[in-house]
Amino acid sequence: MSGSVTVLAAIPSPPQGVWQIGPVPLRAYALCIIAGIVVAIWWGNRRYAARGGSPGTVTDVAVFAVPFGIIGGRIYHVATDYWRYFGPGKNPWDALKIWDGGLGIWGAIAFGALGAWIGCRRAGVSLPPFADAVAPGIAVAQAIGRLGNYFNQEVYGRPTSLPWGLEIYRRIDPVTGREDNLGGVAVDGNPVAVVQPTFLYEMLWIALVVALLVWADRRWRLGHGRVFALYVAGYTLGRFWIELLRDDPATEVFGLRINTIVSAVVFAGAVAYFVAARGKGAREISGAAVVSREDAAPRA
Template identity: 65%
Template sequence: MTPPTTFLATIPSPPQGVWEIGPIPIRAYALLVIAGIFVAARWGQKRLSARGGAPGTVVDVAVYAVPFGIVGGRLYHVITDYHLYFGAGKDPVRALYIWEGGLGIWGAIALGAVGAWIGCRRKGLPLPVFADAVAPGIAVAHAIARIGNYFNQELYGSHTTLPWGLEIYQRVNANGEVDALNGVSNGIPLPDSPVHPVFLYELLWLLGVAALVVYLDRKLNLGHGRAFALYVAGYTLGRTWIELMRTDPATLVFGVRVNVWVSILVFAGGLAYFVWGRRKGSREVLEKTDEPATPTGNVV
């Protein structure tokens, strides 16, 4: 008789998200954010070179955009989740602890765009051209960063019996005290475990958005910021229903999570710009650089 095959009933969480090397904590979340930025920069440069951009331009612009984006992302998170840092029994100084996670994508994009505008002006590059080039890479970078939420055991939903349910375990520090962020799993599941892996739903949606941007960019020869607008509209369409699945505390507006309202508004703006931008014609043509660019039709 053939023994029965055993299938994985749930997705286990990593035992920890932080590793100590001497006095230095190595955080999976931070490493994955850095990896995402690297992927976005490399892919963005490839796409920009295909449009006639000079080699090294994306890195030069990123020197301004990335720090602005990190600050903007943290500000958005602190403002929309102020209850985590302010009020009775809270420590406002923890609002500065960016290494503990908590970056709001729309704050990162808004202030990152300011940094990108500064960098583009210094390079003599139109901001919409840069935005179109890096759009799918930003989506993939965001997806990579979501793996950091997996290591942090965050961004999950309610209890589920589905086979891809995520097991969430209690984590404790060296003193045996509960420490969800810096501790190590003791193997005891939390009461609602397993739960919907909301971070995974968003990760997969982001990869789909990146693929959609690449496909329509090739098919429609998008320009003037329309590829970036497509990324914005596509992401927020998914973020609206994904946000509704989350169970972590959040600021509510009319009984609905604030990020749901923001996603709806940004979706409307992104879609409107994508449609309106058609009147500007096909993709911009940049002046040729000293190095030959890859033919536009061959770039992803």
């Protein structure tokens, strides 16, 4: 980007997203991810206990789900944007820098679900009611994580003249003087571009989804993974149109951004599960133990 853009009103970006505390870089993106995880676990514990589960179970399962989710999110991002890290002039080791490029939500959900399944098996509880309890908290964690993109000046949309456009600044490394959008500091208050604040759109959409989840769960006492399915369907519906506003480089399939296609496919799967699970009966008890076939068999 070059030059400057003058607008009557806009949302300013933070001048920087990283602060040095001695030799340690304090990254806003990492802080947002950590804050989101804390909120998700806290709210998940409360909801799980209210549904009949044992207090602290969500924390125990999170020991497995969180690291699996972080690893899966990074794998998805690197796999779908491989050209950022592999090829001529690229450094493959950059693929390990989760603060650069971030995490892909679908990899985080898929691997996080695997970690949660392992944690639930070890805790002796069923996964579907657990997923229903933590779904709203996971959504809130996503919204908090989007603030990290705001600090990093990433995941934004096309140029716009709307009064709520997001100002993007040129950042430089104060030591070397080189341009560094991720770890640098804004050189002045003149924006080089004003773009659609898609991070903000996603945060607001997630707030609506969370309200829907809480209302629907109270209204119909959803169970058997249906709250989680509703979360996935609601989020993907918003993510589909938000992706259409983005203009940053991304892998495309059939002329569409890969996350647009994934959102459509996952939305269809979530809706199908939500409808199919209607026949599974009343909401199950969250604290019910997983019973093996051997234990369930009648004894002579």
